[in-house]
Amino acid sequence: MATKKVTEKKVAARTTKKTTGCGHIGIVKNDPYLEPYEDAICGRHDNVLRKLSQFTNNGKKSIADFAAGYEYYGLHMLSREWAFREWAPNATAIYLVGDFNDWKEDDKFLAHRIEGSGDWELRVPLKYIHHGDFFKMHVKWNGGEGERIPAWATRVVQDEHTKIFCAQVWSPEQSYQWSVKSFSPSTSPLLIYECHIGMGQDAEKVGTYTEFKDNVLPRIAKDGYNCIQIMAIQEHPYYGSFGYHVSSFFAPSSRFGTPEELKELIDAAHSKGIAVIMDIVHSHAVKNEAEGLGNIAGDHNQYFYPGERHEHPAWDSLCFDYSKDNVTHFLLSNCKYWLSEFHFDGFRFDGVTSMLYNSHGLGEAFSGYGDYFNGHEDDNAICYLTLANVLIHKVNPKAITIAEEVSGMPGLAAKFEDGGYGFDYRMAMNIPDFWIKSIKELKDEDWKPSSIFWEVRNRRNDEKTISYCESHDQALVGDKTIIFRLIDADMYWHFKNGDENDKVCRGIALHKMIRLVTVSTINGGYLNFMGNEFGHPEWIDFPREGNNWSHKYARRQWNLVDNKDLDYHYLGDFDREMLKVIKSEKNFNRTPILEIWHNDTDQILAYMRGDLLFVFNFSPTRSFTDYGLLVPTGSYDIVLDTDNKQFGGNGLNDDSMMHLTNYDSLYVDERKEWLKLYLPARSALVLRKN
Structure with missing residues (x-):
């Protein structure tokens, strides 16, 4: 929601009024209409400060020290032995089973409970476990048992034939040697290329990190984008979920290659001056028990809210219980892990609206400021998100964080010191909705420049946004990209040079104008989904039973934009020149x-x-x-x-x-x-x- 106009008299009254509450009211000074909610804003801020004090032992250590759980939990090779640890308070016994013991319970691989905690630990000599071994936990609890993948597993692989997922010991003799030791993202402006590794190639198959590095990354660099936002990195059982039903939060998806190959991709991007941010999913988790966190040790609520809040009503997934310190520790450690171990430059947090509200924002209008402070907010999630931003910028002060949020919650992308939640940017989700509505409902002669100009600049003065015309959402089956809304089936018959009809000419012209007015009015950054820059003609439909498990529509047809006999290259060439012009103005955002x-x-x-x-x-x-x-x-x-x-x-x-x-x-x-x-x-x- 954009900042409302305030009279000079009201501003003067606000500046002379004695400050009350926590004193961190920068966002209230910037928007006096938040004044009635100052106590709530301060309460949320103070809640984060209390948690910070708790997690840092009153400041004796840093939040980055606290968020190092991945260094303790999981399987680790020490100098003389392997150490394995898991948080499973409801378990009565935990065995490691795998290639090293023929997948049978063996007392040598029986963990013991660490006294006074819900943690379990196993130590075995180095000779028993080797790099590449497959393994799981065999967990027992009162009334049941089952094989589970460790929550902190850093490598998870699906068997090609049985389709069963297993953890894999991953400890190569040589650790990856980074060629780019430190990297500073270019953010003036931030030009994001949203992409998916698996569908980033022409062939009808799942693409790899290496193929993306070799074939797609050079295109992105040539086109002038300075950041890639990679989807579906965290391991997920169902490929067609687009990576949003995560099972193993610390494991880069093995569908696309090895962890080292992902590091090579990030390293190569940095060498080209391209930042790499990850589409991170902390808003929910997959319901699968064998692969995910849904029932690690007989307690379905170990990681997730109990009762009515346990399941997401729209996403068929589980909702994290952000009130639990162990869950917060798990998620904060996840943030630090991807930054430290893989050199990601930040995150686009998915589903933030769902996290902010007990209702997940479903069925809510958010028509006034009171809707953000009426008691239906999840203060635990708000605290977690703010802590995550504090942590991320502690680990890497140059890191980029973006919130995918549709309700317009004030302060989301304002500084923590000012009473905000600390994101660097928020997605300007009103803009693609505006373009869809205009194309669908208005005749061309009814497009009003005043409305266009208002919509592309409709944002809070103290928060930076990422503007975009369309993302992956509009490219999925059941929806339509801008180019398809403009041209539809004529793309198949009249998109050859010299054979264009009026509908195609109109579509090409408006496609360029829509992008130009959107990118030229940014106050932070601009995002484009892979292939949309040249008007990719196909929707996205991942392999599923309904399409006979075909990869035909889960790919990007680069051959189309490379073919100078077709019109796609016109749009691609324009996008490249458009970004060049934007970058030619020094400090464009300012x-x-x-x-x-x-x-x-x-x-x-x-x-x-x-x-x-x-x-x-x-x-x-x-x-x-x-x-x-x-x-x-x-x-x-x-x-x-x-x-x-x-x-x-x-x-x-x-x-x-x-x-x-x-x-x-x-x-x-x-x-x-x-x-x-x-x-x-x-x-x-x-x-x-x-």
Whole structure:
């Protein structure tokens, strides 16, 4: 929800009022409409401080020291023995079974309970267990028993024939040697390429980390993106879940290769100046008991809320109990693990709205500020998310954290010191919804520049956002990408050079304009899902029984954009040049968006950022000759033209022409003059002031 306008009188009253509560009310100062909820904001902040004090022993150690559970739990090779530990308070016995003992209970592999805790420990000589061995826990509890994968397993593999998942001992003789020792992400602006390793190749199969490194990463670098957001890294039993039903939180998915191959991919990205963030899932977990955390030791609530809050009503998954210190320790350690062991540069937290509210946000309108502070919030989850951000930025001060959140919770991407939750960015989820609604419900002549300009800038002043036109969500079966909404089946018949019909020409033009107005109004970053930059024609449908387990639609057809006889390359070429122009303006995020002109009747929109002038004509039928815009005095060169023939346009402008402003005595004091431009219908220009 964007910050509401406040009168000067009210602001003055707020600044003279004595500060009450915890004193960390920066977000209230930035938005006086939060004033009635200051006590709630301070209460949440103080709750985090109490937990920080508890976890750090009153500051005697750091939160990063606390979040090192992966160094203790799980299977570890020591100098003379193997040590295995698991938290399972409800267990009565835990055996390790595997290749090393023919999968039979053996007293040599019987763990003992550590007195006074819910932890179990096993130590065996090095000679008994070897790198590559498969293993599980055989857990017993009152009234039952079963084989389980350890919660802290760092390598989990699915048998190709039986489809059964097992933990695997992973302790190669040589640890991975990083070629890039330290890395600083470029965030001005942050340009994110959202991607999925398995479907990142042409072949009808599951792609690998190495194939992505060799074949896709160079494309991303060439296209100008400086960050990749990788989906489905944490191991998940069902490939078609897109990685959102996680079973093993510390194990990189073995479908795509080895842990070392994932490290090689991240290392290669860093060498190209590309940051790597992970789509992390801490909002829920898969229900599977044999593979996941659903019933480690006979207690279904060990990791998850009891009662009505145990299962997510919409996702068929389990909801973490963030009130338990052991669960918080598990999840915080998970954050540190991926940062420290794999050099990820941060995280996009999935399903944050679901975490924030006891209702998971389902069926809620969030129409006013009171909806964020009416007692239905999960304060445990809010505390965890804030602690996670404190930890992540303690481990790596340059790390990037992004919240996928739709309710508009104030303070989510504000600094912890100001009373916020500490995310660096939040997803601007209103924007793709706006574009879908516009394409579906409005005639082209009813598109209003004033509405477009409002929507792409609708955000809180003290929070940075990631703007995007569409993500993977719109590309899934059952939905439609922007290009498919614009062109539909005509993509299959009229997307060859010289064979375009009116529908295709319209779609190509609007696809470029929608992206340009979205990226040029960012205040933090921009995101594109893999293939959408060139209008990938197919939806995403993972292998399943309903499609005879086919990989046909779980891939990206790079051959289409590489084929110069097809129109896809026009969109890909435009996307590349668009990002180049955005990056050409130094400190783009810090440059204010200065509106020059909008006219809903003409469907014209113009604004400046630094020396860049953006001009849009959304009219489907009307072109304008010598359209006057009052701009800073000087000369202007066209640096990007959506109608240029190299981007599949008509080439109606002479883009080599320098445009000079025309004198007007009325605006001498403002140092402004009239710039007269030819604006073809359904096109946009970017000009640079010399």
